Amino acid sequence: MKTRNLIMMTGLGMVALQVHAQSSVTLYGLIDEGLLYNTNSSGKQVVSLANSNLVGNRWGLKGNEDLGGGLSAIFVLENGFNVTTGTLGQGGAEFGRQAYVGIAGNFGKITLGRQYDPLAEYLSIYSAAAPWASVYAAHPADLDNLNATKRTNNAIKFRSPDWMGFSLSAMYGVGGMAGNVTGNSVWSVAVNYIGGPLSAGVAMVVARDPNYSYWGTNPSANSAASTSALNMASPIISGYASARTQQIVAGGGTYKIGNAMLGLVVSDTRLQDIGSESGHGLNPRGIHGGEAVFDTAEFSFLYRFTPALQAGIAYQFTTTKSPVDQPNARYNQLTIGTDYLLSKRTDLYAVATYQRASGVDSTGKAAVAALASLGSVSSVGKQAVAVLGIRHRF
Template identity: 30%
Template sequence: MKKSLLALAVLGAFAGVASAQSNITIYGVADVAIERFKTDPGASTTRMSSGVQSGSRLGFKGTEDLGGGLSASFTLENGYDISTGAAAQGGLLFGRQAWVGLNGGFGSVKLGRQYTPIFGALDSIDPFGTGMTGDGSGIIAVFRPYGVRMNNTINYSASFAGFNGQLAYGLGEVAGSSSIGRQIGASVGYNNGPITGVFAYHDQNTATAAGVDTGNARTMLLGGAFNFGVAAIHAAYADNRDEGATGLRTSRSRDYMLGASAPIGAGSIMAAYVRHDDRFAGGAADADYWQLGYSHSLSKRTNLYTSYSIIKNDGAATFGGAAAGGDASWINVGVRHRF
């Protein structure tokens, strides 16, 4: 009896919140695939993988009009593994996103756990939308997204006449230092009609779990896409530079992507080639990444998909989870439902 009364009280509390702020949205993605993963040298594994095309999630978002052109907004987004029911993102309750912000004529300011601007830039130009291939990684199986998300982030964004921009600062929160563990990200994009273009920059101070400075990692990214109607072309270029705590260069590389996508009936086909060009170890860590995929819509919210992708690593490269110099390949068939 007590449990029933408690359940009714909880439901009543949620109903009160919903009536007070009726523009709260509950949304999500349920995505799962049967996947064959193989490393060479090594053995193949057939497995059920969650979130291959889009990460499986359950989210809550909403806005409140504060008057005078000002509004408040929030997003709380949980990631989960649909194949086991376990929490994703290391078990975090809202590991995908957790932020609150204010919006107005000045743009938007958001505080909390958020996507890095460089990840958003990659997602906007990847034919696969940073998913579906390479164990669900898309372009970021090779290109750097810097963890995809940043904790303790202050993000400012604005858009005007097809242009959009972001500036993000992630607090390192190390006592006695404002630089150890901090991250700085920025992007400027243009999206109007058939043209998409983006420039992004990320600077991350690397540190140990104990807060010891280990150096800096930096990436500059330039990318774009053009939709001809019958098909679209996609391209990206990134320059990566790493330094140790003493300021000495520890690595230098460049990444390239050339891809295409095209609608076919109720679906679409995507293909891309990615090249990692090692500029520090004499080319010993080069890699080539080929991707091919197809998505077929069953409705506005449900689709089937399949893809094949392979990463071929040179001597010191380990992309895709392969041993140094080994290859990694994926074949998957999956279903995604958005609600």
């Protein structure tokens, strides 16, 4: 009897080991904190602690279960947080960075939930901000989402496997509005290529009712104090919150030459049918009809001196075209930065970004500098930030 029980326990143990080997759940995360100097925050110089400088702080769980036949069930739950204050990021969403479940196989993968659109997924790596230049180096107001600050709720996304270096991703965000199938919907498609020294991609996003479907997907955007998420974003773009549609077309790539990497990104963002969206504070200038156009070009250069040390420089230029007859705003931006790896998981960084604004912005006033992710704008057409920080991955 004892022998039989021992055999049974051994067999159950082997099954348990096999199930464990076929399924996995991984805890991961990143903490980024630094000391920031802002030359002009509403007319005053500011020195403060700042978090999520290079990339957003996060902790998450990701899992995979082998279903047999080449299929796997997958999921990701990813939380964003402010390490300076210990509060939740993404407007208070518990898993505001990502939250999805899906199926993966030889065909690629299909996922459902709160997700990044394919433009952010594929093209953010070509803009200098995400890899090394900091969130403050994002394109003005991150209006083209190349810094991946916006997520889509109710999203169904497909990503293909790689084929000779090419891959495809497509997404549709179901709006969920009663009696309006297209209301609050978002769709996006992207194609990417990685081969040898060249990596490049193109992508498109179309968001219906962007104030709610694209800019207003965080819990805080639905509160009484923030009835217009896009309107609260930045004077660079806030005056066009009443637009019916936001359309983004972008392309970019990098090319490696020895230890150097050259980068180029271009984007065209259009807020169309301005004045069509109803809501308190959505149309402060009373514009009805037409579209506002934002065209951005970015050039970057990154050089790796040693396996542990790299430095880079990036320049961006954004022009705008308003639906009314007036001078249009222009934004010039320059970033320099360096990063040093203390280990595979910990690095030190130093980054500085300068922006100069001119013309008339979306609010109909003289354009002021407004670097992305600062939470405050300059009182004049110039603004600069410098940050020294540390980042740790786990």
